[in-house]
Amino acid sequence: MEMYLKRLGRDMWRSVEEGPYVPILTPVQANGTQARLCGGPNAMNRPTKDDLDEMENDAIAYFEISCGVAPDNFDIIINCKFAKEIWDVLKNIYQRSEQAQDKKLTNILNEFNNFKALPSESLNYSFKRFNPIITKLSNAGTVQRNHETNIKFLNGLGRHWSTAKMILQGDRKIHTLSLFKLYEELQAQESTMLKDFADLGGPLALIAQTA
Template identity: 25%
Template sequence: MVDNYAVRNPIFDGTNYAFWSIKMKAYLNALGYDVWQSVVDGYTPPSTPPTDTAGKRKSENNAKAEHALLCSLVDSEFTKVMHCKSAKEIWNKLKGIYEGDEKVREAKLQSLRMKYESLKMKEDEDIVAYFLRVDEIVNAITTLGEEVEDTLLVRKLLRTLTMKFDPKVSAIEEMKDLKTLTKDELFGILTAYEMRREDKPSLKEASFKISKKGKNKNHAPKESSSSESDEAEAYFMRKFKKGKGKYKGKFPFKCFNCGKKKALKICPAVMEKKFFSWQ
């Protein structure tokens, strides 16, 4: 059972204890339910080796947990717990060193609560970066034994987004049930909205393009004329493909300005005057 479970134990080097403890708990559970329970319940070695089946099993489970914990520590951390008599004692020793007593934990929690309350998305921050920053604080709070309800977290996130998300926030509040909306669902919605928003030109850019078209045409760059020609061509081709009205089944264009037939390209003068005929 355990032999086929090819997972390496997480190594602890004295940093990021909160994350290591979560990984280590999962690892010990993977070794067997009773292995982790030996850490939770504790084990007192008898004065003489156990001879009954139940006693032997408890001793084996504690030995597995103790071995996994000790092999997860670098030398500097190993020396702090090398004299412990059981897996529970090792676990509690490390917890006391890196989490502190009740007063220390409460002080840490208070600091994290303040950071959580002051969370706000930065103007130059994207959704991925902001959610990662939020997750770091929420996970730190959770490892200290305090749960952050998903419903409250979702509302917190909606309140602290930048103004560019206001239209989407209003739509979410109108269309979604915030009592059942999860943080992961919200992340997906906002990420998709952010990507679509970045693909669209801003109002300022659109206004600039319109005003640019109204300037002296003799000074307009050739690239602009080419781009506008492509846009006009695409517009008429869509009309032609739809087969609506006077465009139905008629091809190619004949330009009134130059008199030439334009199968795929439209004369620039046509675009200015929007003056054409069909042949």
């Protein structure tokens, strides 16, 4: 908006930043017939051409900035009489919006950083909780690399996945696998791994299985 108004005229943005131009009118210094012709003894000098130009800039700035307001916000600025009033109202709205977005992103990042599988939670349910977090981060403009996403998901799984974590984290494909592909690889060995873990009391069976 700033650049647009400046292109229309060098003083347009002044109207938005500083408010409407107020011409300085002084009393007419005249007596008798001259005073009557000017409008009486209390008459004021008329605005100069420069004054009129400045006031026209105010009117144009008001019109242009009003036209740029989204329909949803028009009721908020309908009582504003000057371009600066509209701009101040819009700044407050969008600053609050930015603060809300920052807070929302912080909450999502906390979800991502604090993700842990729940006790006795299946791989499927862990994935169903984790995947929406990645989607929310993407929608908020923060795109995680596959490597970061995969490592975080693996580290969030329970201790019975410790050997799988070690094997997968040592494989270079962890850098390029999508989260869903990683989930499929884990899912393919989940039932066997859990059975061996329960039967043998630890993850050693998984090492023998993958050797």
